């Protein structure tokens with residue numbers, strides 16, 4: 001019997017240094033979706049833009065990289081140390097490591113400085129027939145081309161016998177130096193150095209491809225491409241899923257979901273938005289073109305085949321049949337700052353409408369408070385999600401009042417992701433990910449804990465008071481300036 | 495509006511309406527566009543459908559041809575059938591027309607392919 005070579009490989013996963021609070025949530029959603037076992041060689045730390053992990057195969061690395069938008073790239077790690085000297089020392093010793101597996105050095109503070117990779121790892125990649133190049137990347141410190149070449153030359157002891165090729169070589173080797181994350185405090189020597197073979201890039205390019213700047217149809221609350229992709233990942237969207245956004249707007253979340261293979265529905269209370277007839281969002285554009293629609297966007301990105309429909313509908317009175325189950329619900333409800341939070345209704349009593357103006361009637365609306373929206377949304381998700389599937393939604397809050405216990409909750413939904421995006425000094429929004437854990441849905445009354453009822457009010461009053469303060473301060477300065485001038489002119493006169 | 499959407503929509507948001515399902519379709523403009531066939535998706539969707547409603551809806555707008563009235567148990571092995579279901583669910587679209595609530599007779603307009611299920615403020619009082 002031939003036993004397969006079961007050595008797990010060690011990888012360096014390098015992340016973009018932004019949306020740090022989302023890294024863990026995005027990656028965990030992806031690895032659990034793909035069902036990939038990951039062993040951490042070193043405990044991840046948000047301050048460092050990298051993870052060091054062990055994975056069963058290269059295929060796993062490629063799969064993860066095909067999804068993550070926060071991941072920059074993955075390197076098969078051959079050597080890692082805290083000094084350049086140690087790194088080279090390890091690599092040289094690795095060339096004699098014929099045990100067929102990693103020789104692990106002793107750990108200090110959870111990190112080992114002297115791990116030796118098996119020599120096959122190096123030799124199999126450096127055959128004379130394979131073209132190669134070496135990339136140098138330095139994080140938080142700039143080096144000239146010449147300095148980088150000098151760094152590369154230090155690896156001359158490696159048996160690199162193939163021809164060098166800078167464009168699309170068979171093998172790309174990578175040398176990375178990490179100088180911390182504080183540009184105001186860059187050390188002389190790097191904190192951490194890495195060497196290995198490049199395996200795959202993450203989905204950073206998709207941010208440009210899906211950029212709102214080049215998208216046909218956008219609204220003034222369209223979601224940034226990167227965040228929309230993170231949401232689709234956290235919703236664990238996969239090929240053939242049925243996904244709903246009940247506050248769909250211009251459909252930016254559906255674009256991301258469809259990219260990963262979902263068939264998508266959207267609904268929104270705004271008739272003009274769904275018909276692409278709201279005032280153009282782009283500066284300088286007078287009228288919307290014919291193709292400006294959610295469907296047009298999906299056509300633009302080649303996913304029109306997965307466009308199901310959009311429906312004009314008030315979420316507080318939705319129209320989905322009982323028993324229908326979605327694979328994911330991804331949404332950005334209105335916060336009442338850039339768009340009103342409304343539902344159909346009227347405060348007058350015994351109001352009636354005559355039959356004949358029904359078709360074109362634009363109904364009047366009443367306030368749809370945030371606590372109602374989220375309570376409706378969680379109840380809806382508890383009923384309309386497939387078991388084990390997810391609701392991913394944004395939730396606005398005033399930062400200093402944040403308490404995790406006060407986030408919207410529901411007995412059928414488990415909060416599995418909670419990442420903050422800071423919007424201003426005062427306000428933030430959190431991306432909440434809930435997983436449906438039971439099918440036994442009680443009907444929940446309005447969640448009294450949804451302590452957000454007046455986010456809009458708070459947001460504006462706090463913004464207002466600082467504006468007023470600024471005004472007062474300015475007025476004070478002007479007064480002082482005038483007083484000084486007057487005093488000066490008085491002395492002049494004497 | 496595609497028939498897959500019709501199969502999932504109700505008018506139960508109306509006061510006094512119990513199920514509001516299925517909505518009757520009155521189509522004045524229908525368009526058929528080609529959509530990539532994905533048998534896995536169709537296989538996954540079929541159990542979520544009310545088959546009789548799909549059958550009746552397709553026939554009511556003149557696109558029921560070849561669709562069996564009852565679903566055979568091993569539908570996933572019948573590629574011909576999956577293709578027909580694909581066509582009826584995803585390729586046939588009602589561009590203009592109405593949906594009518596089976597209980598109250600209330601009509602919901604479909605324009606440019608988008609159904610408008612909004613009620614008036616009088617109806618939600």
Ligand SMILES: C[S@@+](CC[C@H](N)C(=O)[O-])C[C@H]1O[C@@H](n2cnc3c(N)ncnc32)[C@H](O)[C@@H]1O
Pocket residue numbers: 219221222223246247248249250251252253267268269270273313314315316331332333334335339340341342343344368
């Ligand atoms: C933050 S925006 C969503 C933007 C969207 N993600 C996009 O890509 O354009 C919130 C949307 O909710 C809609 N909305 C507000 N109240 C609603 C209600 N009661 N039912 C359904 N949609 C509603 C608004 O018309 C708006 O388009």
